[in-house]
Amino acid sequence: MRVLVNAGPWLAVPPPGYGGIENVVATLVPALRERGVHVVLASVASSTLQVDELISAYDDGQFAELQKPYNQVMGIAHAHQAMVAAALRAREDIDLVHDHLEVVGPAVLSALGGPPVLHTLHWDLRKHPAFYGAFPPSIAVNGVSESQLARAPAALRSVSLGAVHLATPLAAYDLRVERGGHLVVMGRICRLKGQHVAARICQKLGLPLVLAGPVSGRNSQDELDVVIHDPHHPLHGHPDVRYHLDHVTPHLDGELVRWVGAVGGQDRDHLYGSARAALFPIQWDEPGGTAVVEALALGVPAVGLRRGCLPEIIEHGRTGFLADTEDELAEWLLRVDELDPEECRSEARRRFTPSVMAAGYLELYERVMAEAAPQVRRTPEGAR
Numbered sequence: 001m002r003v004l005v006n007a008g009p010w011l012a013v014p015p016p017g018y019g020g021i022e023n024v025v026a027t028l029v030p031a032l033r034e035r036g037v038h039v040v041l042a043s044v045a046s047s048t049l050q051v052d053e054l055i056s057a058y059d060d061g062q063f064a065e066l067q068k069p070y071n072q073v074m075g076i077a078h079a080h081q082a083m084v085a086a087a088l089r090a091r092e093d094i095d096l097v098h099d100h101l102e103v104v105g106p107a108v109l110s111a112l113g114g115p116p117v118l119h120t121l122h123w124d125l126r127k128h129p130a131f132y133g134a135f136p137p138s139i140a141v142n143g144v145s146e147s148q149l150a151r152a153p154a155a156l157r158s159v160s161l162g163a164v165h166l167a168t169p170l171a172a173y174d175l176r177v178e179r180g181g182h183l184v185v186m187g188r189i190c191r192l193k194g195q196h197v198a199a200r201i202c203q204k205l206g207l208p209l210v211l212a213g214p215v216s217g218r219n220s221q222d223e224l225d226v227v228i229h230d231p232h233h234p235l236h237g238h239p240d241v242r243y244h245l246d247h248v249t250p251h252l253d254g255e256l257v258r259w260v261g262a263v264g265g266q267d268r269d270h271l272y273g274s275a276r277a278a279l280f281p282i283q284w285d286e287p288g289g290t291a292v293v294e295a296l297a298l299g300v301p302a303v304g305l306r307r308g309c310l311p312e313i314i315e316h317g318r319t320g321f322l323a324d325t326e327d328e329l330a331e332w333l334l335r336v337d338e339l340d341p342e343e344c345r346s347e348a349r350r351r352f353t354p355s356v357m358a359a360g361y362l363e364l365y366e367r368v369m370a371e372a373a374p375q376v377r378r379t380p381e382g383a384r
């Protein structure tokens with residue numbers, strides 16, 4: 001089977017640090033190739049993931065550009081997707097496109113009429129109501145959790161093949177890091193992820209908290225300072241920058257609550273794996289939660305608010321705690337040491353390995369190809 005996996009132009013695969021979708025692709029592709037799938041990856045040229053072929057429109061990730069005004073950045077995804085469309089027009093050997101590029105992916109691919117497409121929805125599906133409300137019926141989709149799909153508009157649900165949960169390579173090997181005393185929020189610094197709630201609770205309880213993640217694509221205080229000190233910088237008034245300044249920075253005391261910027265690779269695994277618990281005080285319906293499955297894989301209990309995909313991933317009282325209010329969250333945080341790290345690890349090994357995710361996707365690929373067969377399979381040259 002020959003699959004074009006479209007990761008989009010935003011970040012290299014694997015991503016150098018933060019990178020939700022690129023991490024998913026970096027987790028899935030090796031497991032697909034182990035099963036004999038030939039993978040053509042559409043990404044940026046700096047991607048280092050082992051694939052059979054790499055195609056790209058950009059040398060490097062464009063994520064930092066994405067934060068600029070729309071009229072300056074609207075061409076980025078389109079240039080990438082035009083490159084994908086040209087590649088698909090130029091060759092006839094792709095059996096399926098597995099697309100991860102928000103909106104532009106399905107919009108272009110449905111007009112192209114090329115190989116069958118499975119588009120994975122990684123987002124909150126209340127976004128883009130006009131597009132999702134009249135989704136192209138020729139594109140099959142899947143979600144990353146049942147709760148995400150339950151909130152989808154009818155047009156999307158009608159082409160949905162169900163949910164495939166996210167996964168992490170950490171679930172497939174047994175990384176053991178000595179436990180420290182800190183709690184962690186691992187994710188983009190933005191209101192949706194609720195870092196201010198975590199900081200408020202930890203300061204009240206006197207618990208050390210580390211916040212890790214980029215602010216609007218900026219990976220460190222130095223990078224962020226450039227934005228803050230230049231009133232003409234395109235990100236100067238960005239909501240995530242404002243959020244960090246107004247709601248996170250006041251809690252950063254250098255001792256109990258620290259922001260360490262974005263962390264990647266072994267640094268991330270070490271910081272995360274040594275935490276007493278991972279916090280998810282989410283202020284939205286988190287669709288997939290890679291950071292949640294990563295915590296479990298590292299034997300770190302996950303404690304969060306009961307919304308979005310969290311109840312599908314966390315088993316209350318075994319692999320973490322789910323709370324309905326901020327006060328309740330604080331109470332559960334005091335009890336995290338009652339949870340057994342081995343229960344977290346074994347749940348991750350059972351449900352969130354790359355191999356489980358690849359099996360889920362291969363099943364969907366087969367379904368999409370079988371359903372598309374009469375319309376789009378090309379007649380071999382010379383045949384009647």
Ligand code: UDP
Nearest residue numbers: 017018019020187212213262263289290291
């Ligand atoms: N992440 C990272 N470094 C950071 C913060 C986050 O590597 O400093 C990773 C995190 O481990 C996870 C991904 O970025 O793999 C975030 O994915 P998630 O689905 O949790 O959040 P979202 O896609 O909504 O940002």
